[in-house]
Amino acid sequence: MPKGVTKRRPRTRAALLQAALECFAEQGFRAASIEQICESAGYTRGAFYSNFNSKEELFLALFDAHSEQLLDRMTTLIDSTELTLQGLVDALADIEPAERDWYLVTTEFTLHAIRDPQAAAALAQHDAQLRAALARGLTHCLTRAGRTLTVDADELARLLIAVREGGLAQSYVEPEQLPPGQLERRFLPGVLTAFTTEG
């Protein structure tokens, strides 16, 4: 641990990350300038270059922070003793307003990952953790409901995530036509019974 100041740095770093989220969501990664982010955070570029080496590094840090937080929420939800199937569906279908910004940022990060193997590796790792947690929750709830999967749990988790991401895209393009979470509520229960069998 360095001698000097220990309170300022984390605060400005957090402020920059928060501002980056908003700016990236609003304008996209490439269009958002470092200066805009700093201004929005109440700092100058000096602060930025003191905390990050490049806009890409900031992007990755932002994604990492979000992934970790998301995984935490997911695992605590799944390890809660009273989790039902409906509860799991609800968790997937309840989309908070703040989710929109994250959708924009993570989707752009996905596009970046498709182009850049290094980012792809990072994304794949986070996705695998999330999928594993979801798969574990699924088997857990299903067995408790007296049903067993007829397909691979991990692959079913992939399907659920695909529905969620694909559904969010449609919802955010035309919120009036498709409220966020509607696809999940309408179809997931049926899907879960379709790919399980009693006992």
Place this chain on the structure above:
Amino acid sequence: MPKGVTKRRPRTRAALLQAALECFAEQGFRAASIEQICESAGYTRGAFYSNFNSKEELFLALFDAHSEQLLDRMTTLIDSTELTLQGLVDALADIEPAERDWYLVTTEFTLHAIRDPQAAAALAQHDAQLRAALARGLTHCLTRAGRTLTVDADELARLLIAVREGGLAQSYVEPEQLPPGQLERRFLPGVLTAFTTEG
């Protein structure tokens, strides 16, 4: 019809669109420079500004061209007399290699649409047409197979599209782990029986 040249213009326009597809796919809309696109097409920026007013206009034209072409393929497929349910699933699951570039570009356009109401309107219209075609094909095939839908056809079409888009994202991030089309092949048949009833 103008007097002057009639053959050069369409050719360079097409070349610019094709080059734009490649550059946008490779680098993203904002990162790809007009100059790169022109160079890749074998022209200079003079040609570009003669055919388009801005990079955004080019982007929109590219998206429009692709949408129209996609809708054409879809409708001819659906109106083919011998289309079976399996044929429809296959059509959704068979992902050509060229699809990757289009995925990158259209997904970026979707992000753009989420931010810009005008683009959202254009995207929503194209999506609605595609969904309508798909819904028509679904009901058509299902009734011929002696089954009737228990859910709204348009909403089911939304689900299929969500699965496809969400699945493509995962496939392109880790092609080794999830071959394109695998989710569709594994799950769509079961989904289609789950949300239909005999007779």
Place this chain on the structure above:
DNA sequence: CGCATCCGATACGTCTATGCATCTGATACG
């Protein structure tokens, strides 16, 4: 309370993309 250290601000130079204004050469028509 004084001081060393580190954080963030300021100022500068550089580079790249853009858009326009002008020019040249190709095309279609008389």
Place this chain on the structure above:
DNA sequence: CGTATCAGATGCATAGACGTATCGGATGCG
């Protein structure tokens, strides 16, 4: 075959983002 017109090339001026090098001020410790 000559010519008017238009597509596309060339050159330049501008703007904005980036990165660094340096400076000032706040912080925590002795």
